[in-house]
Amino acid sequence: MTAEYTCITRKIEVHLHKHGESEEATQRFKDEYRIWDDINNNLYKAANRIISHCFFNDAYEYRLKLQSPRFQEIEKLLGNTKRNKLSAEDIKVLKAERKLLFSDFKKQRQIFLRGGVEEGPNPEQNSTYKVVSQEFIDVIPSEVLTNLNQNISSIYREYALDVERGIRAIPNYKKGIPVPFSIKQKGEIVLKKREDGSIYVRFPKGLEWDLNFGRDRSNNREIVERVLNGQYDAGNSSIQETKNKKRFLLLVVKIPKESRSLNKERIVGVDLGINVPLCAALNDNEYGGISIGSRDQFLKVRMRMAAQKRELQHNLRHTTTGGHGRTQKLQALDRLEGRERNWVHLQNHIFSKTIIEYALKNNAGVIQMERLTGFGRDGKEEVQNEYKFILRYWSFFELQTMIEYKAKAVGIEVRYINPYHTSQTCSFCGHYEKEQRISQTTFVCKNPKCTKGKGKLKSDGTFEGINADWNASRNIAKSTEFVDKKKK
Numbered sequence: 350m351t352a353e354y355t356c357i358t359r360k361i362e363v364h365l366h367k368h369g370e371s372e373e374a375t376q377r378f379k380d381e382y383r384i385w386d387d388i389n390n391n392l393y394k395a396a397n398r399i400i401s402h403c404f405f406n407d408a409y410e411y412r413l414k415l416q417s418p419r420f421q422e423i424e425k426l427l428g429n430t431k432r433n434k435l436s437a438e439d440i441k442v443l444k445a446e447r448k449l450l451f452s453d454f455k456k457q458r459q460i461f462l463r464g465g466v467e468e469g470p471n472p473e474q475n476s477t478y479k480v481v482s483q484e485f486i487d488v489i490p491s492e493v494l495t496n497l498n499q500n501i502s503s504i505y506r507e508y509a510l511d512v513e514r515g516i517r518a519i520p521n522y523k524k525g526i527p528v529p530f531s532i533k534q535k536g537e538i539v540l541k542k543r544e545d546g547s548i549y550v551r552f553p554k555g556l557e558w559d560l561n562f563g564r565d566r567s568n569n570r571e572i573v574e575r576v577l578n579g580q581y582d583a584g585n586s587s588i589q590e591t592k593n594k595k596r597f598l599l600l601v602v603k604i605p606k607e608s609r610s611l612n613k614e615r616i617v618g619v620d621l622g623i624n625v626p627l628c629a630a631l632n633d634n635e636y637g638g639i640s641i642g643s644r645d646q647f648l649k650v651r652m653r654m655a656a657q658k659r660e661l662q663h664n665l666r667h668t669t670t671g672g673h674g675r676t677q678k679l680q681a682l683d684r685l686e687g688r689e690r691n692w693v694h695l696q697n698h699i700f701s702k703t704i705i706e707y708a709l710k711n712n713a714g715v716i717q718m719e720r721l722t723g724f725g726r727d728g729k730e731e732v733q734n735e736y737k738f739i740l741r742y743w744s745f746f747e748l749q750t751m752i753e754y755k756a757k758a759v760g761i762e763v764r765y766i767n768p769y770h771t772s773q774t775c776s777f778c779g780h781y782e783k784e785q786r787i788s789q790t791t792f793v794c795k796n797p798k799c800t801k802g803k804g805k806l807k808s809d810g811t812f813e814g815i816n817a818d819w820n821a822s823r824n825i826a827k828s829t830e831f832v833d834k835k836k837k
């Protein structure tokens with residue numbers, strides 16, 4: 350497998366684990382929060398110490414430059430080569446001399462950082478670590494300090510040049526910075542699973558951070574499980590405490606760009622429909638499939654919100670004088686519109702998550718959807734109009750975008766296909782004929798030789814038909830008429 354991967358960060362709420370209800374457990378729980386508070390109360394100080402020290406190390410070298418008359422002279426000469434009438438050869442010689450002085454300063458700086466010792470390993474990062482570990486090792490675990498030192502040192506390197514030029518000052522850290530660490534398979538800080546299925550981060554000093562997935566709209570549990578079973582690696586992560594005393598694990602996960610386990614031949618077709626917002630089926634399975642959401646429920650919520658809106662707008666028209674009442678009503682209208690957007694947004698999150706879960710469960714490597722923009726679905730006017738209505742109210746584009754990025758995060762490819770005839774073709778025999786979709790919900794194949802596309806034979810000699818949305822999803826899954834997401 351290639352080393353190429355994408356990093357994603359997952360934000361998951363965490364709580365310290367309570368080991369039972371006994372007095373002893375309660376005391377331990379309290380003590381552990383005190384340990385955590387100590388870490389938080391000192392971490393930002395350590396960060397400030399590290400960055401000041403980085404600056405101090407640089408300042409030492411800066412001093413050496415200032416105090417060397419020859420270096421200053423060369424800088425002046427090279428600062429204006431024209432006025433100083435320097436030849437190309439002069440410049441070359443001066444630059445070479447300056448380079449020698451540079452390396453001498455660097456050497457002196459290293460001797461200084463080693464405490465006067467002439468030879469030895471490069472003391473740069475070590476020196477800042479030594480400074481903070483002496484001061485903070487009792488309260489901050491060494492794993493955290495090491496990570497902090499690495500992070501702050503690299504932040505400083507980004508700043509250093511600007512600091513020397515006087516453009517910026519060094520950053521200043523305040524309480525509440527994330528507590529950094531790396532999660533490794535066999536490291537000091539690891540993800541673990543208890544027998545009851547709960548997952549926690551084993552932290553130094555006996556702390557166990559329970560992961561609380563909540564409603565888990567963004568599929569975090571799935572991703573954490575994959576870290577646990579070694580499918581994904583975790584990167585440098587952290588726990589951050591917010592001002593209102595909530596704590597979140599910011600878990601960095603490295604996801605391989607090419608996921609080997611998924612079957613690229615198995616395709617999930619997703620139909621965004623009128624009867625059910627979402628229907629999905631597989632290209633190579635004649636039975637399975639899922640449908641999510643219901644049009645009636647969707648319309649009911651929408652209608653209720655629309656009615657509330659109309660009432661507010663009506664009231665507004667009759668409060669033309671302005672003033673406090675009007676402002677309040679406008680705010681209420683804003684809130685209502687915000688709630689409406691949130692509701693659709695949340696539904697889309699749930700739908701997209703369900704589709705990804707379905708694909709993963711079936712080991713499918715590809716998801717296919719219809720291109721939304723500019724389609725006349727089978728040219729059938731009434732269908733088209735109704736579709737337009739749903740489209741106007743449902744942000745299908747947002748839904749597709751969500752499916753797209755969630756698929757990407759787990760290594761599933763997303764393709765768009767031409768929607769033409771997907772609902773009027775039999776997904777079993779491929780027969781296309783108008784009016785095979787005999788109602789919004791039912792499809793009956795008109796090919797006399799087709800056995801599977803008709804459903805059961807009823808006592809009156811007609812056929813029961815098959816689910817029209819499911820049939821369309823299967824056509825989408827099987828289609829090879831690929832198009833861009835948007836019509837050019």
Ligand SMILES: [Zn+2]
Nearest residue numbers: 775794799802
């Ligand atoms: Zn058929």
